[in-house]
Amino acid sequence: MAFxxxxxxxGDKLWLLHSAAFIYYLAVSVTFLTTDLYITVxxxxxxxxxxxxxxxxxxxxYIFFNMVANHILCTITDTTYxxxxxxxxxxxxxxxxxxxxxxxxxxxxxxxxxxxxVLRRDHHCFFTASCVGHxxxxxxxVLSFHVAVGSLYTGLLNxxxxxxxxVPFSGTGVFSYLFPVAFYKLIVGQTTGFLVxxxxxxxxxxxxxxxxxxxxxxxxxxxxNGQTSWESHNEIRTYDQGPTKNFYEIxxxxxxxxxxxxxxxxxxxxxxxxxxxxxxxxL
Numbered sequence: 001m002a003f004x005x006x007x008x009x010x011g012d013k014l015w016l017l018h019s020a021a022f023i024y025y026l027a028v029s030v031t032f033l034t035t036d037l038y039i040t041v042x043x044x045x046x047x048x049x050x051x052x053x054x055x056x057x058x059x060x061x062y063i064f065f066n067m068v069a070n071h072i073l074c075t076i077t078d079t080t081y082x083x084x085x086x087x088x089x090x091x092x093x094x095x096x097x098x099x100x101x102x103x104x105x106x107x108x109x110x111x112x113x114x115x116x117x118v119l120r121r122d123h124h125c126f127f128t129a130s131c132v133g134h135x136x137x138x139x140x141x142v143l144s145f146h147v148a149v150g151s152l153y154t155g156l157l158n159x160x161x162x163x164x165x166x167v168p169f170s171g172t173g174v175f176s177y178l179f180p181v182a183f184y185k186l187i188v189g190q191t192t193g194f195l196v197x198x199x200x201x202x203x204x205x206x207x208x209x210x211x212x213x214x215x216x217x218x219x220x221x222x223x224x225n226g227q228t229s230w231e232s233h234n235e236i237r238t239y240d241q242g243p244t245k246n247f248y249e250i251x252x253x254x255x256x257x258x259x260x261x262x263x264x265x266x267x268x269x270x271x272x273x274x275x276x277x278x279x280x281x282x283l
Contacts, residue, residue, distance in 0.1 A: 014113055014126075021126040028204060029067060029147075032154040035201065036060045040157035043164070063150040069262035070143035071128060079133035079271070080116040081108050093274075105272040107134075107228065107239070119271035122219075122228045134271030138251045141219045142258050148213035155205035158198055166195045179203075223250050239274060 037060060045053045086103045095104045097117050104110075109121040111131045120134035132140045163169045167176040175181050182199050185191040222232050226240035226249070240246065251258050252265025 018126050018129045022129060025071075025127045028208065029064065031201060032150065032205065033060065033064050035198070036154055036157060039198075040154075040161045044157060044160055060150075060153075063146055063153065066146040066262055067143060067150060070139045070146065073262060073264070074125070074132070074136045074139035074143055075128045075130050077136035077139065079119050079131065079135040079137075080114070081105065081119050081272070082116055106274045107231075107271075109230070120228060122222075122230075134269070135267070137219070137223075138255075138258055138265070139262070141216060141223065141250070142262070144212045144216035144219065145259060148209050148216055151205045151209035151212065155202055155209060158202040158205060162195065162198060162202065166191065166199070223247055 037057065041053065041056050041060065045056055048056075081102075081104060082100070084102070090103045093106050095106070095108070096102070097104050097108075097110045099110050099112075099115075100117050102117065104117050105119065107120040108117050110117045111121065111124055113124050114131050116131070118131040118133040120137075122132045122137055122140075124131050125140065128140070128143075130136070159169065162177070167173040169177065176185065177199065179199075182191065182196050186193060186196050218229075222229060223246055224243050225232065225237065226242075226246035227236065231237075231239075241249070247255050249267065249269055252267055254265060257263065258265060
C-alpha cells in the first residue's frame with residue numbers, strides 16, 4: 001500500500017480552512033479524552049470497584065485510539081491516480097483529465113483542491129486534508145463511526161455529570177441547560193465557568209455525534225449500494241455487485257474487523273479496472 005503526505009499549498013485559498021478543521025478536530029478530541037479520563041468517569045463511577053472503572057477507562061482510550069489511527073491512515077493512504085502508464089489501447093470507458101492531461105479509469109475524478117485525480121473519488125475531507133477514494137474510504141467510514149460513538153459517550157457522561165453537579169435535569173431545571181440561562185447564572189454567580197464549559201462541550205459532543213453519525217450512515221448506505229456520493233446523487237448503479245461484494249470492495253474480506261481494530265486489509269480491486277466483477281483475492 002502506497003502512502004503519501006497530503007500537501008495543500010499555502011497559496012491555496014482553502015489552506016486556512018484545512019488548518020482550522022484539523023485544529024478543531026484535534027482540540028475537541030483531546031478535550032473529550034481529558035474530560036472523560038479526569039473528570040466525568042472518576043466522578044460518575046466513583047462507587048464502582050476497580051475492574052468496573054478500569055473497563056470504562058479502557059473503553060475511552062480504545063475509542064480514542066481508533067479515532068487517531070483511522071484518521072492517520074485515511075490521511076496518508078494514497079488513493080490518487082498519477083504517474084501511471086496508460087494501457088495500450090486505452091479502453092473506451094476511460095475518461096481524460098484536461099487538468100492533469102492523462103487518461104483516467106472509470107469513477108476517477110479530478111479534485112481541484114488536492115490537484116490530483118482520485119481513484120473512485122467520493123469527496124474531499126477538510127478534516128483529513130485529503131480526498132476520500134478507493135484506497136482510504138474504509139478508514140474514513142470507520143473514523144466516522146468511532147467519532148460518532150465516542151462523541152455520544154462523552155455527551156452522555158457530561159450530561160450525567162451536569163445532572164449531579166450543576167442542576168438536576170428535571171422539571172424547571174431543564175431550562176438551566178439553555179445557553180442564555182446558563183450564562184445568566186454564570187454572570188450572577190449561581191454557577192461556575194467550569195460547569196458552563198462542560199455544558200458547552202456537552203452540546204459539542206452531541207452535535208458531533210449527530211453529524212458524524214449521519215456521515216457514517218450515508219457512506220454505509222452508498223457502500224451497500226456500490227455507489228460513490230456522486231453516483232448516488234445521479235442514481236447510477238452500474239457498479240453494484242450486491243451488498244456483500246460491495247462491502248468487500250471497500251473494506252476487504254474481513255470487513256467487520258475494520259471497525260474493531262485499525263488495520264490494513266488487502267482490497268480485491270485496484271480502483272482502476274471496473275470492466276467486470278472480479279473474484280475476491282486471498283487476503
